[in-house]
Amino acid sequence: MNRRTVRRVKSNVMVGIMMAAVIVAVLPLLFILASLLLRGASSLSLAFFTHLPAPAGESGGGVLHAIVGTLIIVGMASLAGIPIGAGAGVYCAEYPGSRLSLVTRFVSDVMNGTPSIVVGVFAWTIIVAPQHHYSALAGSAALAILMIPMVMRTTEELLKLVPNSLREAALALGYARWRTTLSVMLRTALPGIVTGTLLAIARIAGETAPLLFTALGNQYLSFRPNAPMAALPLVVFTYSIGPYEEWHRFAWAAALVLILVVLVLSIAARFATRQRFGATRD
Amino acid sequence: MATTLPTGGLSRRAATLKALTGAVRGDQIFRILLTTAALAIPALLLALLAVLVRGARPAIAQFGVGFAATKTWDPVAGQFGAFPMIVGTLLTSLVALLIAVPLSLGVAVYLTEFAPGFLRRPVAMTIELLAAIPSVVYGLWGVFVLIPLLQHAVFPFLRSLLGFLPLFRGVIYGPSVLAASIILAIMIMPFIMSVAREVLLAVPGSQREAAMALGATRWEAVRTAIVPYARSGLIGAIILGLGRALGETMAVTMLIGNRHDISASLFAPGYTMAAAIANEFNEAATPMHYAALTYVALLLFVITVLVNAAARFLIWRVSRGGVSGRNSA
Numbered sequence: 001m002n003r004r005t006v007r008r009v010k011s012n013v014m015v016g017i018m019m020a021a022v023i024v025a026v027l028p029l030l031f032i033l034a035s036l037l038l039r040g041a042s043s044l045s046l047a048f049f050t051h052l053p054a055p056a057g058e059s060g061g062g063v064l065h066a067i068v069g070t071l072i073i074v075g076m077a078s079l080a081g082i083p084i085g086a087g088a089g090v091y092c093a094e095y096p097g098s099r100l101s102l103v104t105r106f107v108s109d110v111m112n113g114t115p116s117i118v119v120g121v122f123a124w125t126i127i128v129a130p131q132h133h134y135s136a137l138a139g140s141a142a143l144a145i146l147m148i149p150m151v152m153r154t155t156e157e158l159l160k161l162v163p164n165s166l167r168e169a170a171l172a173l174g175y176a177r178w179r180t181t182l183s184v185m186l187r188t189a190l191p192g193i194v195t196g197t198l199l200a201i202a203r204i205a206g207e208t209a210p211l212l213f214t215a216l217g218n219q220y221l222s223f224r225p226n227a228p229m230a231a232l233p234l235v236v237f238t239y240s241i242g243p244y245e246e247w248h249r250f251a252w253a254a255a256l257v258l259i260l261v262v263l264v265l266s267i268a269a270r271f272a273t274r275q276r277f278g279a280t281r282d
Numbered sequence: 283m284a285t286t287l288p289t290g291g292l293s294r295r296a297a298t299l300k301a302l303t304g305a306v307r308g309d310q311i312f313r314i315l316l317t318t319a320a321l322a323i324p325a326l327l328l329a330l331l332a333v334l335v336r337g338a339r340p341a342i343a344q345f346g347v348g349f350a351a352t353k354t355w356d357p358v359a360g361q362f363g364a365f366p367m368i369v370g371t372l373l374t375s376l377v378a379l380l381i382a383v384p385l386s387l388g389v390a391v392y393l394t395e396f397a398p399g400f401l402r403r404p405v406a407m408t409i410e411l412l413a414a415i416p417s418v419v420y421g422l423w424g425v426f427v428l429i430p431l432l433q434h435a436v437f438p439f440l441r442s443l444l445g446f447l448p449l450f451r452g453v454i455y456g457p458s459v460l461a462a463s464i465i466l467a468i469m470i471m472p473f474i475m476s477v478a479r480e481v482l483l484a485v486p487g488s489q490r491e492a493a494m495a496l497g498a499t500r501w502e503a504v505r506t507a508i509v510p511y512a513r514s515g516l517i518g519a520i521i522l523g524l525g526r527a528l529g530e531t532m533a534v535t536m537l538i539g540n541r542h543d544i545s546a547s548l549f550a551p552g553y554t555m556a557a558a559i560a561n562e563f564n565e566a567a568t569p570m571h572y573a574a575l576t577y578v579a580l581l582l583f584v585i586t587v588l589v590n591a592a593a594r595f596l597i598w599r600v601s602r603g604g605v606s607g608r609n610s611a
Binding site: 007008010011014015017018019021022024025026028029031032035036039083084085086087088090091092094100101103104106107108109110111112113114115116117118119120121122124125126145148149152176177178179181182199202203205206207208209212213216233236237240241248251252255258259262263266267270 | 311324405419560
C-alpha cells in the first residue's frame with residue numbers, strides 16, 4: 001500500500017515539475033513582448049513609418065527606408081525562392097520514389113539548418129566580391145537560398161495530403177499529367193502552400209546575419225537593387241549597438257515594427273491553415 | 283496509347299492524336315522543369331561547399347588542419363587560428379542544451395501526455411511563436427533587459443552559490459559566455475520542443491495503454507513505455523537544437539562580448555565562429571583575413587551539415603515506425 005502511494009506521489013510530482021517547465025518556457029515570450037511594447041510603443045508615431053532617420057544627435061525620424069528596403073529585398077528573394085522551392089516540392093510529391101527526390105528531400109532538410117551567416121558569406125563571395133560593391137540583390141540571393149528548402153518541404157507535405165482519388169479522377173477524364181498536377185493537385189493544396197510560404201517569408205524577413213555584408217544598409221530611401229539597401233533587421237542591429245540613448249529607443253521601436261510584421265504573418269498563416277484544412281477535407 | 287484511340291473519322295482521329303502528342307510533350311516539358319528545380323537544391327549545397335572551399339583555400343594552404351587548434355588570431359600579423367571560437371561555439375551550445383533540453387522535453391511530454399485538451403494547441407503555438415521572433419530582436423532584448431538582470435541579480439547569486447567551481451568564479455562582466463548560452467537556450471527551446479512533440483505524437487497509443495494496464499502510474503508509463511520508444515527521435519530533436527545553436531549568429535554576437543580568448547569562467551566574455559564572421563567580415567583588411575573567416579564559415583558549415591544529417595536520420599528512424607505516418611520534423 002505504502003509503496004503504491006509513493007509511486008503515485010512521484011508521478012504527481014513529476015507532472016508538477018513538467019507544468020512548471022511549461023510556465024518557465026512561456027515566460028520569455030511574454031517577457032520579450034512586454035519589453036518591446038513598453039520600450040518601443042512610446043516611440044511609434046505616424047512619422048516613424050513615413051520619415052527617414054534623423055541625423056545622429058537629433059531626435060525623431062522614421063524607418064521608411066528600411067520598410068521599403070525589407071519589402072524589396074524579401075520580394076526579390078521570394079521571386080527567386082518560391083518557384084524553385086515549389087517546383088522541387090512538386091517533383092518530390094509527384095515522383096516520391098525516385099532517387100533524385102530522396103536526395104533533394106534529405107539535402108533540403110539539411111540545408112534548413114544551415115547557419116544563415118554561412119549563406120551570407122556565400123552570397124558575398126559570388127556576388128559582392130566580383131562586383132566590388134554591396135547590393136540588395138546579393139542580400140536577396142542569400143535570403144532566397146534560405147527560403148528554398150522551407151518552401152520545398154511545405155509544398156511536398158501539402159501535396160501528399162491531397163487524396164489520390166482526385167488525381168485518378170482527373171486522369172480518367174483525360175487530363176494530361178501536367179494539367180492534373182497544376183490545376184487539380186496544386187490547386188487543391190494551394191491554400192496550405194500559401195500559408196507555408198507566408199511562414200517562410202516571415203522567417204526570412206527577420207534575418208539579419210545574411211544581410212550584414214550583402215545588402216549592408218544605408219540611410220536613404222533607395223529603390224536600386226544593385227546598390228546597398230536598408231532593411232528593418234539591419235536597422236535594429238545598427239541602432240542597438242550604437243552609443244546614443246536616442247538610437248536605442250529607435251532600435252526598440254524598429255524591433256517592435258519588425259516583430260509585428262513577423263508575428264502577424266505567422267499567426268495569420270497558422271489560423272488560415274486550420275480553417276482551410278477543414279474546408280478541403282469536407 | 284494508340285490502342286485507346288477512339289474509332290471515328292480520320293480527321294477526328296488525327297485531332298485526338300495531336301492532342302495526345304501535345305499532352306505528352308507538355309508532360310515532358312513539365313517534368314524537365316520540375317527536375318531542374320529539384321536538382322537545384324543538391325546543386326546549391328555543392329555550390330556552397332565549393333565556393334567556401336575556394337574562398338578559404340589561401341587559409342587552408344597556409345594554416346592547414348592546425349587552424350582549428352591554434353589560439354592566435356592576429357589579423358595585423360596575418361596569424362589566424364580558430365581554436366578559441368571553436369571552443370566558444372561548442373561551449374555556448376552545450377550550456378544552452380543543458381538548460382533547454384530538460385525544459386523542452388518536459389513541455390513536450392506534458393503537452394502530449396498530461397495537458398488537458400484545450401491547453402495543448404494554444405501552449406504549443408505560443409512556444410512555437412518564440413521560434414518566429416527574429417534573432418536580432420533576441421539580441422536587442424538580451425543586451426538591454428537580460429544582461430542587466432543577469433549582471434545584477436542572477437550572476438552574483440550563482441557566484442555565491444556555486445563559486446567553488448571554476449566555472450562560476452571571477453569578475454562578473456555583463457556580456458559573457460553564460461549570457462549568450464541563456465539567450466541561445468531560449469531560442470532553441472521551441473525547435474526541440476516542437477520536434478520532440480511530433481516524435482511523441484508518433485508513439486502508438488498501445489504503448490501507453492499496455493503500461494497502464496500493467497499498473498504503471500502515468501509517469502511510469504512515460505518513463506518505461508513512451509520515452510524508450512521515442513528515444514532516437516528525441517535524441518534527434520536535441521541534435522537538431524544543437525545544430526541551431528551552433529550556427530546562431532546575431533543574438534550571440536550581441537551578448538557574448540566578442541573576445542578571442544578562452545576562460546574557465548562562464549562569466550567571462552568569449553567568441554563563437556558565427557559571431558567572429560559577423561563582426562569581422564566587413565572590416566577584414568587583408569585577403570588572408572577574408573580567407574581565414576571563410577575557412578571558419580566552411581568549418582561551421584561542415585559541422586552543422588553533419589549534425590543536421592545525424593538528427594534527421596534519427597528522427598526519420600522513429601517516424602518511419604510511427605502509426606500516424608508523420609515523417610516531417
